[in-house]
Amino acid sequence: MQTSMRLLGRRRFLPIFTTQFLGAFNDNLFKTAMVLFATYRVYSDPKVEMQFNALATGLFILPFFLLSALSGQLADTRDKARIIRIVKTAEIFIMAAGAVGLLLPSIPLMLGAVLAMGVHSTFFGPIKYAILPQHLGPDEVLGGTGLVEAGTYIAILAGTITAGFITHRPDIAAALVMIVATLGWFAGRQVPPAPPVHEEHGVDWHIVRSSFRLVNATMHIPRLFLAICSISFFWTIGAVLVIEFPPLVKNVLTSNEQVASLFLAVFSVGVAVGSVAINRLLKGEVSARYSPASVIAMAGFVLGVYAIAKSWQGDHPGELYHLGEFVHHPSAVGLLVALFGVAATGGMFVVPLYAFLTTTVDKDQTARTVAANNIVNSGAMVAGSLLAFTLSAFGVSAVDQLLMVSAMCFISAWLAWKLHLACDRPHRAAS
Incomplete structure (x- = not known):
């Protein structure tokens, strides 16, 4: 852990860490403010609230599905530091539009800014992982990946609480949001050059064809197929949970927007803790051996959240708990512990899989591998959002949808176990 933390004092790591941190903070500050505004100030129907949250999530994810192949090609064939400077400049203009949407207020303008931020994140996403093996040593990549993940979720924590x-x-x-976008622009300019590892090749600008080719070229490799599918199920679970939190807090736990923000914050802290803890357990080794047990534990914690929420009883019908009143509720501590457990075990599950993606392929293919992963992840997350949208339309409550989330954890565990057998224990895989 101390070795990993020392990376924060290195220019080859600190600027990319800071840039990612500020971007994640701004993303979640804006998205959370918009969702809470709509949930608590605009809509009063639990079904509509769930559907709006699913729509906002889907709009943010859609660019990952459409543009990840292009972003991966550009990251592998162009200087990654230069792309960072371009996308951070774009963030200033995107946040300007979002700021106007908040001030008017205008739901369409805010949703447009969320879609544009999805485009911004699509082009930045492959770089934040692919640049690490280029700037860090082989024994530093897992620690650097864990710090990026932990920093990301701490930034989400700060953004959602704010x-x-x-x-x-x-x-x-x-x-x-304008101030943070400007700080991110300055941080991005400090990232050291990261030119292509090999000579530049042409870029296929046809997004459908390039997406199909990229996914096909990556998913036919068994170890990458298993890792990407496992990560995809995890982020589908995460997307459904984030969609459910605000309506669940408002309509089931009868609590205000500060409590909804607390839920998202606890989730972020948990993933950050899990991200760092798994690096300590693995001692720098890239391995999936703890992933199956982690996600099975996650399923148990999800069932804990379900049981407590299902039996929740408010003391003041028709009134919303404030943050101070909520934390004194007899069931609040158990609920927050279970929620933290969901997030921490999720972080322990997913971080080794991301490190696996960036260390088992050639350095000139890392960004494209991450981009292929983003395409599959985003497709799965859109499917999860649509499922949550559809179930809510048929009257399935946010609480009851937690049962679906728990079942999905076991699918992720099965995939992670197969990956462990195939890569961590090759002698058994061959038998």
Whole structure:
């Protein structure tokens, strides 16, 4: 752990870490403020609230599905630091549009900014992982990946908590997203050059054809197929949970937007803790051996959240708990512990799989591998969003949808176990 933390003092790591941190903070500050505004200030129907959250999630994810192949090609054939500078410049203009949407307020303009931020993140996503093997040593990649993941979720924590307290002040939210975007632009300019590992090749600008070719070229490799499918199920689970949290908090736990922000914050802290803890357990080794047990434990914690939420009883019918009142509820501590457990075991599950993606392929293929992973992940997350949208339309509550989430954990565990057998224990895989 101390070795990993020392990376924060290196220019080959700190600027990319800071850039990613600020981008994740801004993404989640804006998205959370928008979702809480719509859930608590615009809509009053649990079904509509779930469907709006699913729509916002789907719009943010859609660019990953459409543009990840192009972003991966560009990251592998262009200087990654130069692409970072371009996308961070674009973020300033995107957040300007989002800030106007918050001030008016305008739901279409805010949703447009969420879609544009999805495009921004699509082009930045492959770089944040692919640049690590280029700037770090082989024994530093897992630690660097864990720090990036932990930093990302701490940034999500900060963004979601902040959003919960400033939802009623759109002027402050608008100013803050602009300030953070500007800081991210400055941080991005400090990232050291990361030119292509090999000579540049042509880029296929046909997004459908390039996406199909990229996924086909990656998914036919068994170890990558298993890793990507496992990660995809994890992020599908994460997408459904994030969609459910605000309506669940408002309509089942009868609590206000600060409590909804607390839920997202606890989830973020848990993933960050799990991301760092698994690096300590594995001692720098890239291995999936703990992933199956981690995601099975995650399923158990999801069932714990389900049981507590199902039996929740409010003390003041018709009124929403404030944050202070919520934490004094007899079931609140158990619920938050279970939620933290869901997130921590999820972080322990997914971090080794990301490190596996970037260390088992040639360095000039890492960004494309991550991009192929993003395409499959985003398709699975869109499917999960559509499923949540459809189930809510048929009257399945946010609480009951947690049972579906728990079942999906076992599919992820099965895939991770097959990956462990295929890669960590090759002698058994051959038998």
